[in-house]
Amino acid sequence: MADPLPPSAGGFLLRRSEWALLAAIVLAVALTAVVDANHSYWFQPLASLRDIARSTAMLGIFALGAAVVIIAGGIDLSAGSMIALSTTVCASTMLALAPTEMVGFKPVGGAVVVAGCLASLLAGFLVGTLHTWLITAVRLPPFIATLATLVGLRSLARALATSTTAALLPTKNSQINVYDPMFKVVRDNVWIPVAVFGVLAFITWLLLTRTVLGRHIHALGGNEQAARLAGIRTDNVKWFAYCYAAMTAALAGLFYVANESVAAPANQARGHELNAIAAAVVGGCSLSGGVGTVPGTVLGTIFLRVVIDAVSKVIKTESEIYEGLIVGVVVVLAVTFSQVGQMAKGGRRLLPGALGLCAIPALALLAGGVVAMTASPRAGLAAGLAAAVCLGALKAWEARRDTTARPA
Amino acid sequence: MTTPPTDHGFGGTAIMMRGITKRFPGVVALDDVSLDVRRGELHAICGENGAGKSTLMKILSGVYRPDAGTLMIHGLSARFTGTRDAERAGVAIIHQELNLVEDLSVAANVFLGRERRGGLGFIDDATMEDETARILRMLECGVSPRARAGGLRVGDQQLVEIAKALSLDASILVMDEPTSALTEAESARLERTIQRLRERGTTILYISHKMDEVFRLADRMTVLRDGRHVRTVDRAATTPREITGWMVGREIAGHSFHEPRPRGDKLLEVERLTLPWPEHPRGYRLSDVSLDLRAGEIVGVAGLMGAGRTELLETIFGVSPPGWKGEIRIDGRPERFAHPSEACAAGIAMVTEDRKRLGLFPDLDVAGNVSLCSLAEAARGGLLSRAREEALVAGPIRDTGVKTPGPHAAITGLSGGNQQKCIIGRWLLTEPRILLLDDPTRGIDVGAKAELYALIDRLCRRGMGVLLTSSELPELLTLSDRILVLAEGRLTAEFSRAEATEHKILEAATG
Numbered sequence: 029m030a031d032p033l034p035p036s037a038g039g040f041l042l043r044r045s046e047w048a049l050l051a052a053i054v055l056a057v058a059l060t061a062v063v064d065a066n067h068s069y070w071f072q073p074l075a076s077l078r079d080i081a082r083s084t085a086m087l088g089i090f091a092l093g094a095a096v097v098i099i100a101g102g103i104d105l106s107a108g109s110m111i112a113l114s115t116t117v118c119a120s121t122m123l124a125l126a127p128t129e130m131v132g133f134k135p136v137g138g139a140v141v142v143a144g145c146l147a148s149l150l151a152g153f154l155v156g157t158l159h160t161w162l163i164t165a166v167r168l169p170p171f172i173a174t175l176a177t178l179v180g181l182r183s184l185a186r187a188l189a190t191s192t193t194a195a196l197l198p199t200k201n202s203q204i205n206v207y208d209p210m211f212k213v214v215r216d217n218v219w220i221p222v223a224v225f226g227v228l229a230f231i232t233w234l235l236l237t238r239t240v241l242g243r244h245i246h247a248l249g250g251n252e253q254a255a256r257l258a259g260i261r262t263d264n265v266k267w268f269a270y271c272y273a274a275m276t277a278a279l280a281g282l283f284y285v286a287n288e289s290v291a292a293p294a295n296q297a298r299g300h301e302l303n304a305i306a307a308a309v310v311g312g313c314s315l316s317g318g319v320g321t322v323p324g325t326v327l328g329t330i331f332l333r334v335v336i337d338a339v340s341k342v343i344k345t346e347s348e349i350y351e352g353l354i355v356g357v358v359v360v361l362a363v364t365f366s367q368v369g370q371m372a373k374g375g376r377r378l379l380p381g382a383l384g385l386c387a388i389p390a391l392a393l394l395a396g397g398v399v400a401m402t403a404s405p406r407a408g409l410a411a412g413l414a415a416a417v418c419l420g421a422l423k424a425w426e427a428r429r430d431t432t433a434r435p436a
Numbered sequence: 437m438t439t440p441p442t443d444h445g446f447g448g449t450a451i452m453m454r455g456i457t458k459r460f461p462g463v464v465a466l467d468d469v470s471l472d473v474r475r476g477e478l479h480a481i482c483g484e485n486g487a488g489k490s491t492l493m494k495i496l497s498g499v500y501r502p503d504a505g506t507l508m509i510h511g512l513s514a515r516f517t518g519t520r521d522a523e524r525a526g527v528a529i530i531h532q533e534l535n536l537v538e539d540l541s542v543a544a545n546v547f548l549g550r551e552r553r554g555g556l557g558f559i560d561d562a563t564m565e566d567e568t569a570r571i572l573r574m575l576e577c578g579v580s581p582r583a584r585a586g587g588l589r590v591g592d593q594q595l596v597e598i599a600k601a602l603s604l605d606a607s608i609l610v611m612d613e614p615t616s617a618l619t620e621a622e623s624a625r626l627e628r629t630i631q632r633l634r635e636r637g638t639t640i641l642y643i644s645h646k647m648d649e650v651f652r653l654a655d656r657m658t659v660l661r662d663g664r665h666v667r668t669v670d671r672a673a674t675t676p677r678e679i680t681g682w683m684v685g686r687e688i689a690g691h692s693f694h695e696p697r698p699r700g701d702k703l704l705e706v707e708r709l710t711l712p713w714p715e716h717p718r719g720y721r722l723s724d725v726s727l728d729l730r731a732g733e734i735v736g737v738a739g740l741m742g743a744g745r746t747e748l749l750e751t752i753f754g755v756s757p758p759g760w761k762g763e764i765r766i767d768g769r770p771e772r773f774a775h776p777s778e779a780c781a782a783g784i785a786m787v788t789e790d791r792k793r794l795g796l797f798p799d800l801d802v803a804g805n806v807s808l809c810s811l812a813e814a815a816r817g818g819l820l821s822r823a824r825e826e827a828l829v830a831g832p833i834r835d836t837g838v839k840t841p842g843p844h845a846a847i848t849g850l851s852g853g854n855q856q857k858c859i860i861g862r863w864l865l866t867e868p869r870i871l872l873l874d875d876p877t878r879g880i881d882v883g884a885k886a887e888l889y890a891l892i893d894r895l896c897r898r899g900m901g902v903l904l905t906s907s908e909l910p911e912l913l914t915l916s917d918r919i920l921v922l923a924e925g926r927l928t929a930e931f932s933r934a935e936a937t938e939h940k941i942l943e944a945a946t947g
Contacts, residue, residue: 240811250799259777318799
C-alpha cells in the first residue's frame with residue numbers, strides 16, 4: 029500500500045512549508061539589510077529587533093486565537109473590535125475605581141490595574157460566549173456572527189468610553205488616557221509582550237497537539253458532522269475556540285493600552301483582525317478548517333511583520349499606507365506558493381482562457397502602479413511592462429503545453 | 437463536435453475504449469479496460485461495488501480524465517476536460533447520486549447551466565417549463581415543472597435527474613443505477629421510456645445490480661471486477677448465475693455465518709417510533725416503527741433509498757432532532773439521547789453510512805482516526821502521549837485487520853475497506869454493546885467485504901447486538917438473523933432468515 033503524505037507534512041521539527049517560511053524570513057531580513065539605504069539592520073540591530081519583536085508579539089498574541097478558531101473550522105472577524113473593547117473596558121474600569129488618580133496622572137495601584145485587566149479578559153470571555161451562542165444556538169454562519177460583532181463591538185466600545193468619561197470626568201471624551209507606571213513598564217520593556225507571546229504560543233501548541241480538546245478542535249475543523257457523530261460535543265469545542273480567540277484579543281488589547289497610553293476605541297486596532305487571519309493563513313492554516321499549526325502561525329506572524337518592516341525601511345515616507353497592500357500580496361503569494369506543487373502535477377492553468385488574458389493587464393497595472401508611486405514613474409512603466417511580458421510568456425507557455433502535451 | 441450518428445442499426449461503434457486506466461491515491465480504480473459499445477444497443481455494465489463501473493462512466497462523461505488509454509465517441513477521439521465537453525459530443529449521464537439544487541424549480545434544475553434565453557437575453561422560464569413538462573410526460577411523471585425540487589419524493593427527484601439527461605437529446609445515455617430509489621411502478625415507467633429512446637436510436641449504457649432488470653433490458657453485458665474487464669457477452673449466451681459468478685470471481689465465504697449464535701437479553705427496544713418531517717408533503721421520515729434487538733443477534737433493515745433506514749439508526753443514536761415520538765429502551769430503560777455522546781456512554785456505537793462525509797477525518801492520521809472516541813485513555817495528566825495512543829490503537833487495528841504502513845500513515849492513503857475497518861475499530865474501543873451499522877460495505881471491494889462480514893459475525897458471537905442496514909439485499913440475507921423492511925418510513929414486513937428471499941423483501945420495500 030502506498031503511503032502518500034499530505035503535501036504540507038514531513039520534515040524535521042517543523043513541516044516542510046514551515047522551513048520554507050523560515051527561509052523566507054531570513055531572506056527578507058537579509059535583503060532589507062542590504063537594500064535599505066540607512067542599513068539600519070546593520071547599524072542598529074537591537075533597535076530594529078525591538079521594533080519587530082514588539083509588533084510581532086502584539087499581532088501574534090491574537091493571531092494564535094485566530095488560528096485556533098480557523099483550525100476549528102470557523103472564523104473570527106471581530107478581533108480588532110474586541111481589542112478596542114478590551115482597551116476601553118480596562119481603562120473605564122480603572123477610571124471608575126480610581127478617578128482622581130487617573131485624572132491626576134498618578135499611579136492607581138496594583139489592585140486597580142489587576143481589576144482593569146481582569147475586566148478586559150472577562151469581556152473577552154463574554155464576547156466569545158456570545159459568538160458561540162449566535163453560531164450554535166441561533167445558527168448564524170460564523171462569518172455573519174463575527175461580522176456583526178466586528179461592527180458592533182467597536183461602536184459599543186466608543187459608547188462606553190463616552191459614557192464613562194461623561195459620568196466620571198468634567199468633560200466627556202472619546203478616549204481615556206492611561207498613565208499608570210505599570211503600563212509604562214510594559215511599554216518600555218519589550219521582553220514582556222514577547223514573553224507573553226512565547227508562553228501563550230507554547231500553551232497553544234501544547235493544547236493543539238497534546239490534549240484531547242486539541243484533537244477535538246482538529247476533528248471539528250476537519251469534518252464537523254463526523255465529529256458530532258463520533259460523540260464529540262462540538263458546541264462545547266466551538267465555545268472554547270471562540271472564547272480563546274476573543275480572550276487572546278482582549279489580552280492583546282492590554283498591550284495596546286500600554287503601548288499607546290490610551291484607550292481610543294474609534295481607531296485602535298482597526299482592521300487588525302485581518303492581519304491576524306492573514307498571519308494564520310500564511311502560516312499554513314486552511315480556512316476550510318482542520319489544518320494548521322502553532323509554529324506555522326508564529327512564523328507567519330514574524331514573516332508578515334518582517335515584510336511590513338522591510339517595506340517601511342525601504343520606502344521612507346508614508347510607508348503605513350502600503351501596509352494593507354503588503355499583507356494582501358503576502359497572503360496571496362504564500363497560499364499560491366503552497367499550491368505550486370499540486371498545480372504543476374494537476375496540469376492546472378494559472379491564466380486560463382479569457383479570464384487569464386484579462387488578468388494580465390490587471391496584474392501588470394497593479395505592479396506598475398505601485399512601483400510608479402513608490403519609486404518613479406519611469407520605473408513603474410518598466411515594472412508594468414516587465415510584468416506584462418512575463419505573464420504573457422507564462423500564458424503562451426500554458427496554452428502550448430495544453431495543446432501539445434495533453435495525456436493521450 | 438462529433439458527427440451525429442447516421443446508422444441507427446447495429447453497424448457502427450458508438451463508444452470505443454482502449455486501455456483505460458485510472459488511479460486514485462491507494463487504489464487502481466480502472467486497470468487497462470477496453471470496451472466497445474455498438475450504436476443503438478443497450479449495454480449493461482455489471483460488477484460489484486468498487487469494481488470500477490462508476491469510475492468508467494465518469495470518464496465517459498468527462499467527470500474524470502483517464503491516466504492512460506484512449507476513448508473514441510462515434511469514431512472520433514475524445515479528450516473531455518469536463519462534463520460540458522462530453523455533452524457536446526452527445527454523451528449524457530444520469531448519476532447515481534442526486535445532484536439537484538433543492539431551492540430551484542424542477543424546470544430550472546433540468547436546464548441548469550443551459551438556461552434557455554428569450555429575445556432580450558433574459559431567462560425564458562415558459563419555454564423551459566414547456567420542454568420540461570414534455571419530458572416529464574414522456575417519463576409518465578406527474579410532477580409540475582414549477583415545483584421546488586427539494587420538496588419532491590426521492591423517486592420523483594430521481595426522475596428529474598433522468599429528465600435532465602433526456603433534455604440534452606444525447607445520442608449516448610449513461611444510466612448509473614437509475615432504479616435504486618424507484619418503486620416498482622416507477623421502474624416500469626422508466627423501462628417504457630428506455631424502450632422509446634431505443635426506438636429513436638439512442639445508445640444506452642446501463643449500470644445495475646438487479647440481474648432481472650439487466651436481463652430484461654440489455655443486448656450485451658460487460659462484467660468488471662476489481663477495476664479489470666472480465667468479459668463482454670450477448671444476453672442470449674449467458675445466465676444471471678454466470679454473470680454473478682464473474683462479478684464476484686469467487687464464492688463469498690457466507691455459509692459459516694449460518695451457525696446459530698448464542699442469543700442473550702433484549703438490548704434495544706424501539707416502540708412506535710415516529711419522526712416528523714415538517715417541510716415535506718409526507719409529513720414524517722419514520723412512522724410507527726417498532727423493533728427489538730437481542731445480544732448476539734444481527735437484525736437487518738432493508739429499504740430503498742429514502743425509506744428511512746439511516747433516520748432510524750440516527751434517532752436511536754441521538755442524532756435526530758428531539759421532536760420524535762415513541763419510546764426507545766436500552767436494557768429496558770427508556771432513553772432519549774439528545775447527543776451522540778450520551779448514546780456512546782450508554783454503550784451504543786454507530787458506523788455511519790457515508791464514510792467520507794460522516795465518518796472520516798482526512799486531516800488526522802490512522803491512529804488519530806481510530807483513537808478519537810477514546811482519547812481520554814491515551815492521556816495522562818491531561819496530556820496525550822504518543823506511545824499510549826499507539827498502544828491504544830494497536831488492538832483494534834489488529835482485531836479488525838487494517839492493512840496500514842503504520843499508525844501514523846495518512847488515512848486517505850488506505851483503501852475504502854481499510855478506512856471502514858479503522859472506523860469500526862474506533863467504535864470497538866468504546867466497548868459498545870449495541871452496534872449500529874449503516875450500509876457498512878458501500879464502495880468496498882469484495883475481499884474486504886468478506887472480511888467485514890466475518891468481523892461482524894465475530895463481534896456478535898462476543899455478545900454484541902448489531903442493527904445493520906444495507907443497500908444490497910444479498911448482504912442482509914448473508915448476515916441477518918431477522919430482516920425488517922422499511923418503505924417510505926413505515927415498517928412493512930419482518931422476515932426470519934429462513935423466510936427471507938430477495939423477491940419478498942423487494943416486494944415489501946416497494947409496497
